Amino acid sequence: MGKRARRGAEGGCNGALSRRQALIAWGFCLPFVLVFGVFMLVPLLSSMGMSFTDITSRDLRTPFNVNIVGFDNYVTLLTDPRFHKALLTTAIFVIVGLPITIAIAMAFAVALNKGLKHLNAFFRAVFYAPVVASVVAVSVVWRYILQDDGLLNSLLAVFGIDGPDWLHDTRFALPALMIMTIWRNMGTLMIIFLAGLQAIPTELKEAAAVDGAGKWRTFTSITLPLMKPTILLGAVLISVAYLQFFEESFVMTQGGPLDSTLSAAYYVYQQFGFGRYGIASAASWVLFIIIAVVSVLQFRILGSDE
């Protein structure tokens, strides 16, 4: 009934009708298209453009003072040891932090995948709670915990360990930030992994058990392979977040001591703060391209034998 009526209408004035529909559809998309155009596309393109100029904060009022400098900004970055260090720090943060986050999240997800429903929901909430808290707020709290005579070192002292001044020691500042970041982000992965685990048919695990596979063997040969797409998704989500780490350093160490916690994103922010918008744009493009490449690589590597 409905189909016939519609076909009749379309037969009569097909062109006009679809044009009208397209107009209405674009009307529905208009708010998004406007926001996208003004606050995403224009900035993206102009940041590309700005990265080839010597624009500074003073040029905001006098745009004609801006000169095109070609690849100068990129050359400056390539020869700036601070930028190298920032990239290295960011790389270490991701390469060490990501596997640890995944391992811990997987352990919690497996532990909470069976047993008493309500008890599991309670623990799930406990382990997820840090995710919803403001990074700035928890950074303040952790700075208080990690200070030289703070809670952590007082606890260590009970066991006779003389803890380091975590945030003022070049060897310990980055690991300390990492521990906090893992604590804050683990919950997201745990929820994603739990959803993935629940999608694995129990018959498969039962079949493995019938074949005499132990728990660990079942986990490595059945669960992990089936979880691969879920782990991949989580890995991309977390590494994109870790590649941009900034707030933790900003509040806890201001990039110090001796730039040991200066991340790539923090470097961009600093250059922006100095008013050097050209360099800041170039650095943000380098970071953006790294983020894109890492995402693509992870899809390639982890998704290779499918």
Add this chain to the structure above:
Amino acid sequence: MTAMTQPVDVPENRPSLWNRFLKARGPVYCVLAVIGVVWIFPFVWMALGSVKTQREILAIPPKLLPEHATLENFTKWFQELNFGSYFSNSLIVAVITVLGNIVFCSMVGYALAKMKFAGKNIVFGAVMVTLMVPSVATFVPLFVVVSNMGLSNTYAALILPFLTQPIGVFLMRQFIAGIPDALMEAARIDGAGELRIFFQIILPQCGPAMATLAILTFLSSWNNFLWPLVAAQTDDMYTLPVALSLYSTGQNATNYSVLLAGAVLIITPILLLFVFLQRYFIQGVAMTGIK
């Protein structure tokens, strides 16, 4: 084989089922309980520290419980610092961002899910681009754009860039795609236009997706930091995280009792939302993560 030869539970064995469960899962829950206490202890330590006096918070070694619990750290936020202004800025920005996302993301989601039109792929591509470009890549030029528009240091600067977020578009598109076409067809035959179909047929069905979207958007807006730090330039425009971060890195960097009170004030509203609406938080992660 082993599974087949296991004895079947006979009624007399029933009570031991609980014991067997305890034996199997008991240790796991014990370990989880210990880790759980450690996991939330930073929040407990924050709350305890926020009611300690200046003198007590500097005690070495630190004492667990405050001897003379005080609210003076909180009154400092309300009386000497502009907590009211920071809080209302955060709230105004978050609420308008949430409302905008609910309306606009549903509109795009509906167009992408249910309508055929030339340029649909372009819109979809734009959503993907927005999803993938990190904020660190755009904040510098975004600041230049916003300044040139004369919007820097306004609510518009804090709100407009986040008014239709790609996660929301995905969420609504996916949800609306699941609403049967027959409902819309029936309304069309009755002579309803697209607008009426959208407002009277589609939107009323979207409650659960909107709730999830509202929670996700509120959370990200409330905790948003980098852009407000760049865009808000005077104290009267600061949001809570900006105000706390600047207070914590200034001359009051070691004034921990006041800093912790500030952290409590930022975290408590979100933690309360989380406790009562936990389902939507978890759903949001699972829905947008798994897709």
